Amino acid sequence: MREPDGIQNFRTVGAYSLASGGHFRAGMIYRSGALERMSPEDRAWLEGEVGVRTILDLRHPDEVAFSAQRHALGDYVLPLSIFPEEQAEEDLIAELNGLYGPGPSPRRYLHYLDVGGDRLARAFSLFAEEPRYPFLVHCTAGKDRTGVLVGMIMDVVGCTPGDIAAEYALSDASIDRLIAYLRAMGRDLQGSDDEIRARMSTPPERMAGFIDLVREKHGGSEAFFRRQGVPAGTIERVRSLLTA
Numbered sequence: 001m002r003e004p005d006g007i008q009n010f011r012t013v014g015a016y017s018l019a020s021g022g023h024f025r026a027g028m029i030y031r032s033g034a035l036e037r038m039s040p041e042d043r044a045w046l047e048g049e050v051g052v053r054t055i056l057d058l059r060h061p062d063e064v065a066f067s068a069q070r071h072a073l074g075d076y077v078l079p080l081s082i083f084p085e086e087q088a089e090e091d092l093i094a095e096l097n098g099l100y101g102p103g104p105s106p107r108r109y110l111h112y113l114d115v116g117g118d119r120l121a122r123a124f125s126l127f128a129e130e131p132r133y134p135f136l137v138h139c140t141a142g143k144d145r146t147g148v149l150v151g152m153i154m155d156v157v158g159c160t161p162g163d164i165a166a167e168y169a170l171s172d173a174s175i176d177r178l179i180a181y182l183r184a185m186g187r188d189l190q191g192s193d194d195e196i197r198a199r200m201s202t203p204p205e206r207m208a209g210f211i212d213l214v215r216e217k218h219g220g221s222e223a224f225f226r227r228q229g230v231p232a233g234t235i236e237r238v239r240s241l242l243t244a
Helices: 040-050 061-067 089-100 106-126 145-157 161-184 193-200 204-218 221-227 232-241
Strands: 029-032 054-057 077-079 135-138
Touching: 029 145, 054 106, 061 089, 089 106, 106 145, 106 204, 106 221, 135 145, 145 161, 145 204, 145 221, 145 232, 161 193, 161 204, 204 221, 221 232
Parallel strands: 029 135, 054 077, 054 135
Antiparallel strands: none
16 A cells, blocks of 8 residues: 555554454555645545545644644545543643553543543444445544544454554554654654653554453443444444445
């Protein structure tokens, strides 16, 4: 697959085997970091060859405003912040850091379900609508909020925890491009390069730990979405569309 010039951490969710037989339908869900620096060639490729029809932007409005740029595929964008819009992004991060320390962790990811469960359920339900495919799901880095939503979708469809963790871990290859993007956008990154890379890493055990916690606390991703009001038919439709 072509690597976009101006989009870091871009890939499709691959054809992972499913416990029930068959495999995850590749080419239906793509994932990435922020899109503001896409090149004209990136735009033509995404719209023409990839055929993206829905761009699900999980970023907080403060992040969108900070970027101060719009990209050429804005007509496809559906903004759906996982975090509450009424709370400032800076305050959200401070709250998460106070509870779980700086940097991602399985329990920090689990907290996303506490503060944004209804939004995650709304995002998940979109994947039952066939005309919206192919999807491109992104946040700023394309690894934390995007990783949580994609991991839960994979869990519902029937991917193994090992494959969900392996898919998450693929973001590690894009850390240098992520750091370059954040600096180009004016972000003040604290710490040495090694410390920054460590905070932005995506070890598979982190996602595996999150999936374990979802199963321990909620009975799994499907049970979580059902409690959030997602109908059984919607869940089955997502599973059907993403199973090959």
